[in-house]
Every structure is written in structure tokens, then in C-alpha cells.
Amino acid sequence: MTSPQLALLPSVDGMLRHTRIEALLPEYGREQATAAIRQALDEIRRAESRLAVFSNRAGCMDYLANEAEKILRRKFAPSLRPVINLTGTILHTNLGRAVLPESAITAIASISRGACNLEYDLDAAGRGDRDSHVEALICELTGAEAATVVNNNAAAVLLVLNTFATGGEVIVSRGELVEIGGAFRIPDVMSRAGCTLREVGTTNRTHPRDFQNAIGPATRMIMKVHTSNFEIKGFTASVAEAELAKLARTAGIPFAVDLGSGSLVNLEDYGLPHEPTPRENLENGADLVTFSGDKILGGPQCGLIIGSKELVGKVRKNPLKRALRVGKLTLAALTEVLKLYLNPESLTERLPTLRMFTREPEELQALADRLLPSLRTHLGAAWQVEAIECRSQIGSGALPQDLLPSVAIAIHSSPGSNTGVQTLAEAFLKLPVPVIGRIKDDALLFDVRCLEDPEQFIKQLATLAFARA
Numbered sequence: 220m221t222s223p224q225l226a227l228l229p230s231v232d233g234m235l236r237h238t239r240i241e242a243l244l245p246e247y248g249r250e251q252a253t254a255a256i257r258q259a260l261d262e263i264r265r266a267e268s269r270l271a272v273f274s275n276r277a278g279c280m281d282y283l284a285n286e287a288e289k290i291l292r293r294k295f296a297p298s299l300r301p302v303i304n305l306t307g308t309i310l311h312t313n314l315g316r317a318v319l320p321e322s323a324i325t326a327i328a329s330i331s332r333g334a335c336n337l338e339y340d341l342d343a344a345g346r347g348d349r350d351s352h353v354e355a356l357i358c359e360l361t362g363a364e365a366a367t368v369v370n371n372n373a374a375a376v377l378l379v380l381n382t383f384a385t386g387g388e389v390i391v392s393r394g395e396l397v398e399i400g401g402a403f404r405i406p407d408v409m410s411r412a413g414c415t416l417r418e419v420g421t422t423n424r425t426h427p428r429d430f431q432n433a434i435g436p437a438t439r440m441i442m443k444v445h446t447s448n449f450e451i452k453g454f455t456a457s458v459a460e461a462e463l464a465k466l467a468r469t470a471g472i473p474f475a476v477d478l479g480s481g482s483l484v485n486l487e488d489y490g491l492p493h494e495p496t497p498r499e500n501l502e503n504g505a506d507l508v509t510f511s512g513d514k515i516l517g518g519p520q521c522g523l524i525i526g527s528k529e530l531v532g533k534v535r536k537n538p539l540k541r542a543l544r545v546g547k548l549t550l551a552a553l554t555e556v557l558k559l560y561l562n563p564e565s566l567t568e569r570l571p572t573l574r575m576f577t578r579e580p581e582e583l584q585a586l587a588d589r590l591l592p593s594l595r596t597h598l599g600a601a602w603q604v605e606a607i608e609c610r611s612q613i614g615s616g617a618l619p620q621d622l623l624p625s626v627a628i629a630i631h632s633s634p635g636s637n638t639g640v641q642t643l644a645e646a647f648l649k650l651p652v653p654v655i656g657r658i659k660d661d662a663l664l665f666d667v668r669c670l671e672d673p674e675q676f677i678k679q680l681a682t683l684a685f686a687r688a
């Protein structure tokens with residue numbers, strides 16, 4: 220503390236009277252401003268040599284005010300931010316999965332503004348059930364007798380297992396013991412639900428007799444898990460749902476299907492590959508079906524459990540349901556999304572997920588052509604920018620093998636340029652609305668399929684902080 224430079228440092232109180240800091244007080248408050256000033260002072264004390272550039276205290280105070288403001292802005296900036304998903308994976312779990320339709324967004328805003336009848340029956344003027352807001356719609360769209368909604372599909376599976384199989388065995392084919400991204404593994408969920416996994420068959424082939432032989436006094440349920448994120452090809456055999464349903468019925472136990480990504484419409488009607496629907500599972504004899512709300516369905520994060528009145532009623536009575544239930548905002552959004560399915564003709568127009576699935580190659584090509592000139596201008600000669608054919612994925616484990624023809628902007632570094640695409644990818648992440656692509660064969664690829672607002676993309680290119688050649 221002997222340096223004469225340190226004498227330039229102002230007091231915290233002195234800094235609080237600096238005009239720049241005073242202007243920040245209404246927004247951030249005195250407590251946070253004081254903490255930021257202290258931090259700025261600490262930093263400059265630790266890098267004392269930096270004080271040498273100030274010839275007087277006023278200059279030093281301006282610098283500190285600036286630093287304190289930066290600290291405050293950083294601290295108060297939202298961590299959760301919008302990004303532009305050009306990865307080519309439409310339902311990207313790390314990027315928040317399904318994009319909601321406008322009607323769902325409006326409903327969330329309107330319901331969050333005040334009190335609502337979440338568990339209040341306005342007709343009977345008494346206590347109601349939160350499932351009542353969506354149950355009839357889910358039943359109409361799936362053919363189920365009853366439905367309930369929980370936090371996500373993992374919760375739905377956990378709740379079903381815990382309700383019907385605690386202390387007993389659940390029979391699952393070895394070919395279906397899947398791990399879904401983010402450490403959701405069927406065997407682990409089973410043990411946490413308090414039941415024992417009884418694996419039958421082999422990885423590639425499972426026969427009805429495998430199930431038949433495994434059924435015993437300890438058996439509580441037969442479960443089929445949709446192997447949504449991989450496919451076994453070649454010498455394979457699995458047991459049809461109808462057959463499993465029959466075996467379960469004979470044994471007097473429920474047959475549950477964990478569908479994962481349940482589409483409520485036949486995707487073939489939209490020119491897409493077939494994906495099983497919850498209605499098909501029920502028609503095949505499933506007693507319970509669980510699926511995600513934010514995968515192909517295109518809604519908010521939640522898990523749907525559908526089936527008979529009796530079984531869904533038991534699920535609802537499980538005390539764990541209380542821990543896994545959804546909030547009013549989820550129900551508000553889900554209702555609006557489900558309502559769109561009542562009019563399948565306008566679905567591709569109104570439901571962003573299906574709109575992204577079905578965008579025509581010509582539209583995607585036109586979109587890419589629109590971006591090319593601006594990208595070339597802003598990136599300069601160090602980069603080669605072209606539009607190429609690529610394939611998008613539905614994502615979230617759905618239809619992993621079926622890739623949708625799409626168009627990507629491919630950016631390579633020009634011959635002789637020594638900047639790697641990784642550096643370029645990072646520069647795009649630093650844009651006001653970060654742009655996320657993927658790197659493949661030394662090129663940065665931006666699949667345009669999920670680009671909703673090309674003007675927003677183009678406008679912010681001017682701020683791309685990148686050394687140009």
C-alpha cells in the first residue's frame with residue numbers, strides 16, 4: 220500500500236456519487252452497485268500497474284465506473300437466452316426442443332399475469348383437478364379413456380413403474396434397454412422406481428416365449444420401450460404389441476408402452492416417414508402409453524400418460540404424482556398445442572415443429588440464397604461460403620435414420636488462410652442472438668431448416684467480431 224498510484228483510488232462512497240453510477244442506481248440498486256464498485260476496486264488493486272495510465276483521480280473514477288457498469292450488466296444479463304438453431308436437428312434437447320406456436324405463447328403470458336382456475340371448477344364452484352384442462356383433448360386425439368400430465372416423459376415412465384411395479388418385476392426385451400440422451404436409462408429408472416428389471420430375449424431377437432417363460436408371481440408389468448434413438452438391422456425379431464398385450468392380459472398385469480416421441484398425427488400424411496402414434500399403441504392393446512410433450516408433438520416440456528380410466532386413476536393417486544406434476548404455464552401451452560391438432564389441415568402452418576419438418580427444398584434453397592451474399596460480404600476473402608445439400612434430423616431420438624433433405628450454408632477457410640472453423644463457430648456464438656451450427660469435415664455448416672427470421676440473422680452479421688483477411 221505504499222505505491223503513490225494507489226492514492227488515486229477513490230472511496231466506495233465517492234464512486235457511488237459518480238454520475239455514471241448514479242444513473243445505474245434506479246435499475247440495479249445501491250447494494251448491487253456497491254458490490255460492483257468493490258469488485259472493480261479489488262481488480263485494479265490486484266493489477267496495480269494499470270493505475271499508471273491515470274494522471275488524476277477523475278480519470279481513474281471514470282475507468283472504475285465503466286468497469287462497475289460492465290460487472291452489473293454481466294450479472295443481470297439473463298443466462299437463458301434465445302439462440303438461432305442451425306444445427307440441422309429440429310428437436311434439439313440442448314436447445315430447448317420444440318418451438319411453441321404463437322397461440323401457446325399468448326396463453327402462457329395471459330395465464331401468468333394473474334390468478335387462474337388451475338384447480339378450481341368454475342361450474343361447480345369448488346375444488347377441481349388440473350388435468351381436467353387437457354384430459355378431454357388428449358383423449359379425443361389419442362382414443363384413450365383417461366390421461367394425466369407430468370413434468371416430462373422420464374417422470375411419466377418413473378410414475379407408471381412406481382405405481383404398478385414397486386417391489387416386483389417388469390419384463391422388458393433386451394433389445395429395448397435404451398439410454399436416451401442426458402442419462403435416462405431404462406434399467407436405472409426401473410431401480411429408482413423400486414422395481415426389478417427382468418430382461419428377456421437377446422439384443423437382436425426376442426420371441427413371445429421369452430416373455431411367456433419370464434412371467435411369474437413377481438411379475439407386475441410388461442413394458443415395451445420404443446427404441447427411438449437407434450435401430451437394429453439384420454437378423455432381428457421383436458414381439459408385436461398385440462401379442463404382448465395378450466400375454467399381459469392373460470397374466471392379469473398391465474402392458475405399458477414407453478413411446479418416447481409420440482406423434483398425434485400420421486406423419487406419412489405430411490410426406491414424412493411413419494412414426495408410431497399413441498393411438499396405434501392403444502389399438503394394439505397397450506394399457507398405458509407414455510410420451511413427451513416437447514418432442515414430435517411440438518408442445519411444452521411435459522410427459523403424457525394415457526390409458527384406461529382405472530389405471531390412469533391409480534397413477535393419479537400415487538403420492539409421487541404430486542412431486543412430478545406440471546404447472547399452470549405448461550397446461551396453458553399444452554392446451555393450445557393440442558387444439559391445433561383438431562384441425563390437421565392447418566397444422567403445418569400453425570405448429571412450428573411440423574412446419575420445420577415439412578419445409579420444401581425450394582423454400583430452403585431460397586432461404587440459403589438469401590443469406591449467401593451477406594455472409595460473403597461480412598466474412599471476406601478468408602472464407603469460402605457456398606450452399607450445399609444436407610440432411611436435417613428430427614432429433615430427440617425420433618426417426619434417427621430418416622434424414623430430411625435440406626440445404627446448408629457451408630463455410631470453409633480459403634486456401635492459405637490459417638484460421639480454423641472452430642474460431643469462426645465461436646464468433647457466431649458471440650453474436651447478440653448466438654448462431655449455433657455444426658462442424659463437419661473442416662466446414663462450419665448452417666442448416667437453414669430451422670431459420671425463422673433470415674433478416675435477424677443477416678442484420679447481426681455486421682457485429683461479427685472476427686479478424687477479416
Ligand SMILES: *Cc1c(COP(=O)(O)O)cnc(C)c1O
Binds near residue numbers: 478616
Ligand atoms: C425421450 C424419451 C424419454 C425421455 O423423455 P423426456 O421427455 O426427455 O423426459 C423416455 N423414453 C423414450 C423412449 C424417449 O424417446
